[in-house]
Each structure stands twice: as structure tokens, then as C-alpha cells.
Amino acid sequence: MRHVRRVGAAVVMTAAVVLVSGCSGGDGDSAKGSEVDPVVVSETPPVDVVAEPTTEEPVTEAPSTPATPQEELDALAAEKGWEVDDLYAGSASAFVEDICESLPTSGADSTSRPQWLAESGNFEEDGKAILQAGIPKLCPKWSTVLKQAVSGKYDRWFGNGTYVVSSKPAADGGDQTIPPGTYRAEGKMENCYWERTSESGDIIDNNFATSARKITITIRSSDGQFTSEGCTVWKPVK
Known part of the structure; x- marks a missing residue:
């Protein structure tokens, strides 16, 4: 009975060795055949990111403010290099506005309006050019008076x-x-x-x-x- 148990134990041990050898891969073709195919991990394709809708309104540029007649005249005077009396701080529009306000009354008791415009020093230096450019912009109702003054064809009045x-x-x-x-x-x-x-x-x-x-x-x-x-x-x- 002891002999039989030894044989059985030997068989068990032999089987264990064979099992272990098979797992560790031996040599030759048998080892290659027992290799486990590598696991291929596939990459997940990128998912397109969809932008979430925004509640913010698009930023738009504010419309530019059109230049005023005064600004247009001052820009023209700067471009032409016209000089204005210091009384008006060098502003061509201020000079023309003063003339526009003065025309209804200045010289009315002693001279005609075109006569006052032409003969009171208003046309000196760059004054004539500034008034020719400015009166049609700032007080167009006096444009006829301006034309008469420039042409020299106007009524002259005489006081004391x-x-x-x-x-x-x-x-x-x-x-x-x-x-x-x-x-x-x-x-x-x-x-x-x-x-x-x-x-x-x-x-x-x-x-x-x-x-x-x-x-x-x-x-x-x-x-x-x-x-x-x-x-x-x-x-x-x-």
C-alpha cells in the first residue's frame, strides 16, 4: 500500500511540472504556439464639441457722429492754413458765427449790410475766404449779402x-x-x-x-x- 501511494504522488508531481512548463512557454515551436496574442486597445475617436448657445448679444460698433458744419469749417480752415483773429481763439467757425449774429444789426443805421461786410475790415487777410466758406454753412440766408459784398456791387449808405x-x-x-x-x-x-x-x-x-x-x-x-x-x-x- 505504501508503494502505490508513492506512485500516485509521483504522478501528481509530474503533472504539476508539465503544467508549469506549459505556462512558462518552453523552447521551439511549441513555445511560439503557446504565446498569447497581445490585446489591441483601440483609441476612442474624438467627439466633436458643440458650443453651447450664448445669451450675450454681439458687440457692434456705435455709428460715428456726422461732423457738424462748425467742425467741417474748422477742419477746412486748418487744411487751408487760414488764420483767425485771436479774439476768436483761432476758431474759423467762431468768427463766422459772430458775423452771422452781427449782420442783422451792424451798420444798419449807417451802412447797408453788404457795405458793412465788405468795408468794416471783415475781408482783411483770410477773412474773405473764411466767410465765403462759412456763411453758406452757418447762416445761408446771408449768402446773397455775401455775394454782393464780394462783387462790390451793392448800395452804399452814408451817415455823418x-x-x-x-x-x-x-x-x-x-x-x-x-x-x-x-x-x-x-x-x-x-x-x-x-x-x-x-x-x-x-x-x-x-x-x-x-x-x-x-x-x-x-x-x-x-x-x-x-x-x-x-x-x-x-x-x-x-
Whole structure:
């Protein structure tokens, strides 16, 4: 009985050795045949990321504000290199706006509007160019007055003073002139004196009115001077 148990034990041990040898792979083809195929791990394809809807509104640029007529004029003056009196801080638009506000009243008691515009120093240096560019933009209702002033074809009115009779406008710094023609002064006049004199100063005609509403005179081309004091404004009769 002991012999049989030994054989059985030997068989068990032999089987264990064979099992272990098979698992450890031996040599030759048998070892290759027993290799386990490697496990192939497949990569997961990328998933497209879908952007979540946003509640924010798209940013849009604010529309640019159109330039004002004043800004356009100042930009043009800077481009042209026009110079403006320091009184207006170098602003062409400020100069033109002042003229626009002054036109209804300035010189109204002694000169016509185009006469005031042309003969009161407003056209000096770059003034004429600035007014020609600016008045149509800032106060177009005075555009006709501007054209008359630029052309020199306008009515000239005459207030107090002594004028040399001449068809030619007075030169800068020269004596004031008045063209020959018929003139009329209207309005309430008290102590109005006027006279026409020859070139030598002799009185040709004169009058002193203590109270008058309308006075008409004719100045001839042969007259030398005309003087008026206290007679409102002399305007040409058409």
C-alpha cells in the first residue's frame, strides 16, 4: 500500500511540472504556439464639441457722429492754413458765427449790410475766404449779402461825416468817398445839417432843418465834397 501511494504522488508531481512548463512557454515551436496574442486597445475617436448657445448679444460698433458744419469749417480752415483773429481763439467757425449774429444789426443805421461786410475790415487777410466758406454753412440766408459784398456791387449808405465826391471807392486809409447821385434821408430828424461844396470848399448848396421826416438831395459829379450832420442815413434813390 505504501508503494502505490508513492506512485500516485509521483504522478501528481509530474503533472504539476508539465503544467508549469506549459505556462512558462518552453523552447521551439511549441513555445511560439503557446504565446498569447497581445490585446489591441483601440483609441476612442474624438467627439466633436458643440458650443453651447450664448445669451450675450454681439458687440457692434456705435455709428460715428456726422461732423457738424462748425467742425467741417474748422477742419477746412486748418487744411487751408487760414488764420483767425485771436479774439476768436483761432476758431474759423467762431468768427463766422459772430458775423452771422452781427449782420442783422451792424451798420444798419449807417451802412447797408453788404457795405458793412465788405468795408468794416471783415475781408482783411483770410477773412474773405473764411466767410465765403462759412456763411453758406452757418447762416445761408446771408449768402446773397455775401455775394454782393464780394462783387462790390451793392448800395452804399452814408451817415455823418464829410465825403469826397468820387465814383471810385475810398482807398485804404484815404478819405471817405460818395458817388454822384440822388440820395434821400428818412426818419425823425432834428437839427439836420447838410452841405455840398466845390473842390475849393465853397458852399454850393446847404440847409439846416430843425425838424424833418424826409430830405432829398442830388450830388453832382462836379461837386467837391458833401457833409452831413444829424440827418440819419443817406440812401441812393433808385
